[in-house]
Amino acid sequence: MRNTLRITSVVALFVTATFLFTHFLYKSNNSIPQGEAVSPAPAPPSSNYKTSTVDEKFMSFFPHGDFATQHEAVRNAFRIALETNRTLILPQVRLGTKDIPWAPYPILQKYYESQDKESLKASCLSNTPNWRTEYQPCRDLNQWIELPWSTFFDLEALKTQFGIRVYERTWGHGWGAEESMLAHLQLSSRDVVIVDPNSFPSNGSNWDVQDKQKVVDGSKWFSSLFGGGKVEDETEASKKLVSPLKMLVTADQLLQLDERYIQFGSLVFGLRFQTSTSKKQSALQKGLRSTVFTSPNKFRETNLAAQKITAKMGGANIYNVIHMNLEAVTKTELANQRSMMMENAEIDGTTYVEHFKEKHADETPYSPLELLQQMDRQTQTELMVSLVRELTGDMPIHQALSAAMPFQESALKNLLSQSFGAAPERSRLLSACIQYRKDIDTRYPIYYMTNDVYSDLHTHPELFGPLLESFPCIFTPNDMYNWGVIKRDWATKMSGLNDPDVDYEDMLSPIVEILIARKGYSFFEVPSTKLTRLLSWQ
Incomplete structure (x- = not known):
């Protein structure tokens, strides 16, 4: 001892x-x-200086x-x-x-x-x-x-x-x-x-x-x-x-x-x-975990944008939020396919030929869209089928069961059956979804969805078809713009943000999404990142 x-x-x-x-x-x-490393810089405006005590000590970090x-x-x-x-x-x-x-x-x-x-x-x-x-x-x-x-x-x-x-x-x-x-x-x-x-x-x-x-x-x-x-x-x-x-x-x-x-x-x-x-x-x-540094709700413009979207989606606790990091999902899928092809080539005794690339000749990384387009339509569909299974497995069980059941008699059922495979008018669909959840089945899931590749889900059925088939009540920021809920230039007139070459709406969209998610019934991210943890703290 x-x-x-x-x-x-x-x-x-x-x-x-x-x-x-x-x-x-x-x-x-x-x-x-x-x-x-640090070139001498001119002195900042006097208003930037802080009054410090003799024994005051400091710390900082690199973000x-x-x-x-x-x-x-x-x-x-x-x-x-x-x-x-x-x-x-x-x-x-x-x-x-x-x-x-x-x-x-x-x-x-x-x-x-x-x-x-x-x-x-x-x-x-x-x-x-x-x-x-x-x-x-x-x-x-x-x-x-x-x-x-x-x-x-x-x-x-x-x-x-x-x-x-x-x-x-x-x-x-x-x-x-x-x-x-x-x-x-x-x-x-x-x-x-x-x-x-x-x-x-x-x-x-x-x-x-x-x-x-x-x-x-x-x-x-x-x-x-x-x-x-x-x-x-x-x-x-x-x-x-x-x-x-x-x-x-x-x-x-x-x-x-x-x-x-x-x-x-x-x-x-x-x-x-x-x-x-x-x-x-x-x-x-x-x-x-409760009140301090939890909600980014001090900026008037982002608050207003989030409040308008929340109201359009039926109000607090009516909708769920999905965020798909398709770039990360695609990179994982491409890596899996590459590994499988290399293994098959080794088994067959042939030379493996690289099918997938992540950078251009000048070493510029491929965009998320360019990565996704390296997969054929069938592979994209199969990828989304697996994501739908993951979503169904992670969503609240009562909502998963409700989504799997046939629609009850309602305006929503009539609207979807009358479309005969075509996408119904989006604004009418949202109203019917909200009515169905409020009056007929309080468990039925309505989704506000964002992703990092496509703004319009319905123009890419090869990818989003399985998702929309399983969960027809899915709506996006693109819908909100098309309906005039928020204008595309909502972030261009804010004080201090005056560079005409910068898309401030795109820069501030993560803040808006967090505010919308905080009012939602649940939040799901695939694959999960620190955003999931951030929202779980709130």
Whole structure:
């Protein structure tokens, strides 16, 4: 027993020493040279400066992913800020169709710093590619926007209820010693420590820098970290990661960091950062599941659009919401077919010929539509049949049973039988569906559906035919536009959103969908993403 305790103590001491070693390395000037990454920027307007106390400490992170992924990162940031009593400098939320992927810290850092739209526009207009356009291609310039989180959420509750201080970085993309919001403090690189357990081996992972991501024995690990390991080697090696490392940073280790500014990489992987189970943390978690930072309902225009659609769909709890990530589904199906063809070629003793492609000759990724069109009509139909089975299996059981039963005598039954296979008039169909649910069968499912490929379901029966046959009461944003429920330019006259080349309706549609889903009876996503978890919190 004593030997076990002695071994445990030694291991704990070693892990702590490892973390402190990392702490020492990454607060040095040689960690990731900020001078190379962040070009000196002019001072922001004086209104952007925040009044800071002498002993106030700060933290920030690099955002990536879609809206739901960024939302989860911010929730984790709140938790860490509460634990460490640090002011969170909150990057803006990026909306659009071109998300920043997860990447190791040095690459994620470049992605973030390159998001200066004015610099990008100047480079693209003058046709002078530079390091920024490598990370934010000119072809994607109008496919994303950045907005403060307070555009959609009330952040004041975090301070009044939990004492969490938040400064929104509404200007610039500097961080650390180049922090846009703290230029008046004149921070130096020695005031900053970099912490990213997903990228850097010496943060505690047993990854040998010299042998890439190879698990090694304890003695070699010790030698690698304290003997010949260099920060430069570690940084370069981390760039080659294709998936995040999986080490943990404990609450005690976070509290040991005494630099004025902690710069985290990705905060999406919340389990990598442990916090205490104190009463204040429990209260924060309860608040984040109920009233705080749950509904993006502060923006008047998105609220109005969602309210109009909700009313047209029959009101709260009348309809369900489906979101189909067809790009992800298609990629999975293409990968399965490729694997099957390669296996058949191996069995037949023939050479496999690549049938499916994901990129153009210039390495531009195929669009979701281009990926889908690589499958023939029959394969698309079979794909949707499998998705319908998944939907039926995951929907509330009473609704699944109701959908499987023959229609009772009703206007809906008459309308569908009179169509003789043709699509009935859409607005009449919705009215009949709502009437059927309210007056005849309160279990019958009505769906509001979005997807990332086609706006009109009925013009693509090869894909959506099995879905519409099983669930005829399905309606889309395209229906709402055609009926005049909302206008296609509803997002073009909002204050501050005045770039004529940007489709703001497309940028803000995820917010509208979340607001609509919150009023629905249920939400189903295939395949599921962090959006499913976000809505389950609300």
